[in-house]
Amino acid sequence: MSIKSIDPRITREKLPEENDITPLKEIHHWQTYEVFHQAKTGDHHIHVGSLHAPNSEMALILAKEQYARRYSCINLWVVKTSDICRTTNDEEEIFGTTPDKIYREAGGYKVMDRINKFKQK
Amino acid sequence: MYGGGYIFEDPKNTESATEDSVKLRNFEERIAAGEKIEPSDWMPAEYRKQLIRMIEQHAHSEIIGALPEGTWITRAPGFRRKLALMAKVQDEVGHAQLLYSAAETLGKPRENMINDLITGKSKYSNVFNYPAVTWADTAVIAWLIDAGAIINQVANSKGSYGPYCRALERICVEESFHLKYGHDNVVFLATGTPKQRQMVQEALNRWWPPIMHFFGPSDRISVHTETLMRWKVKMASNDDMRQKFLDMYVPKIWELKLTIPDPKLSKNKETGLWDYTEPDWDEFKRVINGDGPCNKERLAVRRRAEEKGEWVRKALMKPDERYTVPLS
Ligand SMILES: [Fe+2]
Ligand SMILES: [Fe+2]
Numbered sequence: 001m002s003i004k005s006i007d008p009r010i011t012r013e014k015l016p017e018e019n020d021i022t023p024l025k026e027i028h029h030w031q032t033y034e035v036f037h038q039a040k041t042g043d044h045h046i047h048v049g050s051l052h053a054p055n056s057e058m059a060l061i062l063a064k065e066q067y068a069r070r071y072s073c074i075n076l077w078v079v080k081t082s083d084i085c086r087t088t089n090d091e092e093e094i095f096g097t098t099p100d101k102i103y104r105e106a107g108g109y110k111v112m113d114r115i116n117k118f119k120q121k
Numbered sequence: 122m123y124g125g126g127y128i129f130e131d132p133k134n135t136e137s138a139t140e141d142s143v144k145l146r147n148f149e150e151r152i153a154a155g156e157k158i159e160p161s162d163w164m165p166a167e168y169r170k171q172l173i174r175m176i177e178q179h180a181h182s183e184i185i186g187a188l189p190e191g192t193w194i195t196r197a198p199g200f201r202r203k204l205a206l207m208a209k210v211q212d213e214v215g216h217a218q219l220l221y222s223a224a225e226t227l228g229k230p231r232e233n234m235i236n237d238l239i240t241g242k243s244k245y246s247n248v249f250n251y252p253a254v255t256w257a258d259t260a261v262i263a264w265l266i267d268a269g270a271i272i273n274q275v276a277n278s279k280g281s282y283g284p285y286c287r288a289l290e291r292i293c294v295e296e297s298f299h300l301k302y303g304h305d306n307v308v309f310l311a312t313g314t315p316k317q318r319q320m321v322q323e324a325l326n327r328w329w330p331p332i333m334h335f336f337g338p339s340d341r342i343s344v345h346t347e348t349l350m351r352w353k354v355k356m357a358s359n360d361d362m363r364q365k366f367l368d369m370y371v372p373k374i375w376e377l378k379l380t381i382p383d384p385k386l387s388k389n390k391e392t393g394l395w396d397y398t399e400p401d402w403d404e405f406k407r408v409i410n411g412d413g414p415c416n417k418e419r420l421a422v423r424r425r426a427e428e429k430g431e432w433v434r435k436a437l438m439k440p441d442e443r444y445t446v447p448l449s
Pocket of ligand 2: 183212213216292296
């Protein structure tokens with residue numbers, strides 16, 4: 001039995017009612033890429049999501065279609081997900097003492113008290 | 122669209138002794154404090170499982186939801202409407218792509234999700250098992266089904282899983298175009314000739330029961346979702362979302378002097394809630410389990426698309442390539 005639809009084009013396809021296709025295997029829908037998008041000159045590129053593509057050329061075409069259909073975009077980067085190195089969330093403590101490093105910041109240097117005291121002397 | 126009326130598994134084993142209690146407490150505290158959970162964070166197995174299930178259903182709903190409207194592209198009345206409908210249908214397929222990626226970050230490869238869709242193992246929103254009989258049906262779908270979807274998606278975008286929330290924020294922006302486009306089409310017909318008014322009224326009559334089903338079974342009869350709500354997987358109760366929808370859209374339907382095929386529908390002055398005839402939940406279950414007017418057609422069309430694309434995908438595939446889970 002094939003599918004009868006109110007859409008004649010679907011009926012003409014004579015689609016079988018039961019599943020007759022072999023299951024897809026991992027990689028049949030290709031490799032994953034991460035997409036970075038720059039909205040206007042002067043902006044950083046920011047990560048906007050990922051997609052599946054067989055190579056970087058196709059990844060750029062699909063990225064334009066998927067992430068730049070609307071609103072301003074002047075430039076796209078795509079990077080193969082497997083080429084990205086990253087820290088893991090388990091090693092979050094390596095950043096733990098960063099906020100305490102006050103000597104790296106302008107706000108860590110307060111000289112006015114000393115200057116005022118010096119002037120009063 | 123879409124999403125809404127997700128079918129969760131009864132999460133009885135959520136407090137399972139197998140989870141590390143310190144990690145679980147830390148996880149729950151982070152969620153309670155409004156933090157987002159990212160793919161590489163620790164999460165309970167049940168959280169991962171239910172999220173995959175929900176995001177996958179949502180993705181399938183987008184991709185199957187493109188079919189009832191997509192069938193009208195070649196017959197859209199006029200070039201501008203054809204362009205707009207093509208843009209909307211493309212958006213829906215794009216939503217599926219974003220959502221599949223979000224689900225993939227939890228560890229289920231896209232191919233497995235597609236396999237589960239085309240074999241009928243995974244569910245998708247029940248409303249798409251009904252046909253778009255006339256052009257007016259596409260107008261009612263784009264306005265009211267998308268409206269329902271927005272209520273659900275806005276709620277879910279405040280959930281706890283980072284990649285899902287980010288995908289939903291992007292999706293919600295596009296949905297506002299769908300809603301406006303749908304409303305425009307309905308208003309055009311409802312303010313047109315008697316024949317056009319009749320068309321849109323008939324479409325509304327056909328779609329009202331599926332719309333009432335959209336948010337899923339009443340809280341009184343659906344599975345217990347307290348844990349899922351605490352984990353911010355499920356963000357609002359089915360009945361609350363249905364009430365919100367009625368509050369926002371019934372007045373807009375009535376102002377066009379269209380009627381809604383439910384004699385009981387009215388706002389209860391004492392409770393401030395809408396009274397309505399209880400939707401037929403047996404029909405809902407029957408259709409979601411495969412016995413609706415279009416279930417077989419939807420899956421068959423989806424399978425054919427997969428088959429037709431196969432040679433292209435194979436021709437471009439590099440055999441030594443390994444799949445990598447997307448980052449976020
Ligand atoms: Fe939509
Ligand atoms: Fe959508």
